[in-house]
Amino acid sequence: MDLQFELGNSERPRGHALVYFNDTISGACYASYVVLLPITVDVSKYVPPFLMNQVGEIGPGDMSAFAFPPAPEEVEDLEFLTSLAETRQDDLIFGGEYTASDVTSAMMKVNDVVQAYLELYEDETGVIDVEGTNEIPEKIDYQVNDIMYSMMSESDKLSELTKLVGRMRYAIESDEETLVDETEADLTALSSYLPDTFQLPMLIEWACKEGQRASDIANLYLRRCYHLSLEEYEDLGKVEEQIKALDD
Numbered sequence: 001m002d003l004q005f006e007l008g009n010s011e012r013p014r015g016h017a018l019v020y021f022n023d024t025i026s027g028a029c030y031a032s033y034v035v036l037l038p039i040t041v042d043v044s045k046y047v048p049p050f051l052m053n054q055v056g057e058i059g060p061g062d063m064s065a066f067a068f069p070p071a072p073e074e075v076e077d078l079e080f081l082t083s084l085a086e087t088r089q090d091d092l093i094f095g096g097e098y099t100a101s102d103v104t105s106a107m108m109k110v111n112d113v114v115q116a117y118l119e120l121y122e123d124e125t126g127v128i129d130v131e132g133t134n135e136i137p138e139k140i141d142y143q144v145n146d147i148m149y150s151m152m153s154e155s156d157k158l159s160e161l162t163k164l165v166g167r168m169r170y171a172i173e174s175d176e177e178t179l180v181d182e183t184e185a186d187l188t189a190l191s192s193y194l195p196d197t198f199q200l201p202m203l204i205e206w207a208c209k210e211g212q213r214a215s216d217i218a219n220l221y222l223r224r225c226y227h228l229s230l231e232e233y234e235d236l237g238k239v240e241e242q243i244k245a246l247d248d
Helices: 049-055 078-088 103-125 133-151 154-173 177-191 200-207 212-229 233-247
Strands: 004-007 016-023 029-036 065-074 091-098
Touching (some): 004 078, 016 065, 029 078, 029 103, 065 103, 091 103, 154 212, 177 200, 200 212, 212 233
Parallel strands (some): 016 091
Antiparallel strands (some): 016 029, 029 065
């Protein structure tokens, strides 16, 4: 991803930047703030025990690069941002256009900017890429996805689950191992934010297998999730019978 610097220099990134987007519908200006920390941070040391399940397995280095807010917030206008960036000596980056109402897409766009900015910073300075932290971009993906999933309603999570199952079937049929691994990781992360009664481990197991039978059973488990969510117990029973018939 090529970053469009409106203030600052791509050859000498400062390590902190305002990134803004224009809403395709209203034309309003939305912004987030990107930070690349000069030191690694073990977040788990600062999280109370009762919140550990919320942060998951975040280890040293995982928070060395991030954006906050994770989805852009509306600001006054570009003139305001430019003045702010000049005062604070921040880089100012244009992230392009997007639909503000699509929070999931917005978070992914911000994440893309974070990764690109981090890579640019490492290429030009080499400061962050030390002690094995060169794997940060991949970790950022999972971290941002976890944040997204925690903010979604149950219906949004089910929609995301449907997309991921479809992506997994495509990846398996196309024999794209990297996409399979990435999608399985996303499915596993999402499963922790849905009830155990949805039987996500079984759905993921079948979604990751080859063959039409596996695809059919995975789709039935997916339908089962929707029926449970909508409390459609009669339809739920029928789907469970179909799963049992195919699984025998």
